[in-house]
Amino acid sequence: MCHTAIELDQVSLGWRDRIAVRDISGTFARGSMTAIVGPNGAGKSTLIKGIMGMLSPLRGHIRLANDSSAHMACLPQQGELDRSFPITTYDLVAMGAWRRTGSWKRFKAAEHDRVQSALEAVGLADFGARIVGTLSGGQLQRALFARLLLHDADTLLLDEPFSAVDRHTTEDLMAVLQAWHSEGRTVIAVLHDMELVRACFPQALLMGGQAVAWGPTPQVLTPENLHLARHLCAGDYL
Numbered sequence: 001m002c003h004t005a006i007e008l009d010q011v012s013l014g015w016r017d018r019i020a021v022r023d024i025s026g027t028f029a030r031g032s033m034t035a036i037v038g039p040n041g042a043g044k045s046t047l048i049k050g051i052m053g054m055l056s057p058l059r060g061h062i063r064l065a066n067d068s069s070a071h072m073a074c075l076p077q078q079g080e081l082d083r084s085f086p087i088t089t090y091d092l093v094a095m096g097a098w099r100r101t102g103s104w105k106r107f108k109a110a111e112h113d114r115v116q117s118a119l120e121a122v123g124l125a126d127f128g129a130r131i132v133g134t135l136s137g138g139q140l141q142r143a144l145f146a147r148l149l150l151h152d153a154d155t156l157l158l159d160e161p162f163s164a165v166d167r168h169t170t171e172d173l174m175a176v177l178q179a180w181h182s183e184g185r186t187v188i189a190v191l192h193d194m195e196l197v198r199a200c201f202p203q204a205l206l207m208g209g210q211a212v213a214w215g216p217t218p219q220v221l222t223p224e225n226l227h228l229a230r231h232l233c234a235g236d237y238l
């Protein structure tokens with residue numbers, strides 16, 4: 001496992017015994033940067049939930065480096081967030097440090113500096129006092145990236161991080177992802193923008209209810225593989 005961040009060993013995942021991800025095996029190497037792609041319903045979010053331990057495999061094993069999810073952080077889809085909670089942007093970002101501090105009581109001056117730096121890094125330096133519910137979709141996504149910066153995790157899983165944001169915000173947040181990658185962290189992101197995947201992600205996992213292809217992006221995103229993934233999701237081969 002030393003060069004492996006996450007190993008999937010014949011993993012099947014599903015909801016109420018209905019299989020959404022079938023028999024997938026492979027590894028995410030430490031420090032790799034992988035896009036998970038595929039049509040709607042291909043099982044991408046289900047796989048992320050399985051890796052995060054939010055869903056137990058129906059079959060097979062998911063092995064994590066250090067046998068622990070403590071070194072992982074996840075950015076969920078925006079639709080899964082409750083924006084009505086009355087919390088400031090600063091506090092939302094600061095929550096990312098809780099694993100280190102344990103509570104607000106141990107939240108020292110150094111952490112305050114880190115929150116401010118993270119807000120600055122995502123272009124929200126003046127937004128700390130804003131209630132989260134008043135942020136635009138793009139601003140909220142920037143705040144969630146800042147929270148991930150505070151996590152300081154070895155492995156980052158992001159589910160459609162750019163789905164609700166404009167091109168400018170995508171470019172800014174993509175630069176944050178690339179910085180994480182260059183620091184040696186493992187980055188795994190569910191994405192629909194194939195152009196972005198081809199340009200920025202060296203590895204890809206193409207899903208269609210199963211792994212259609214997994215490896216270097218140019219070898220994965222071939223017209224044949226994309227066609228097969230679409231057919232699998234349309235039920236042709238299920």
Ligand SMILES: Nc1ncnc2c1ncn2[C@@H]1O[C@H](COP(=O)(O)OP(=O)(O)OP(=O)(O)O)[C@@H](O)[C@H]1O
Nearest residue numbers: 015016019020038039040041042043044045046047
């Ligand atoms: N909470 C749930 N309860 C029941 N079934 C679910 C649940 N979440 C997902 N599914 C089902 O699991 C299958 C895979 O869904 P999943 O959300 O993993 O796909 P996806 O590839 O992320 O799709 P999208 O691109 O549309 O987000 C689908 O058939 C979906 O209906």
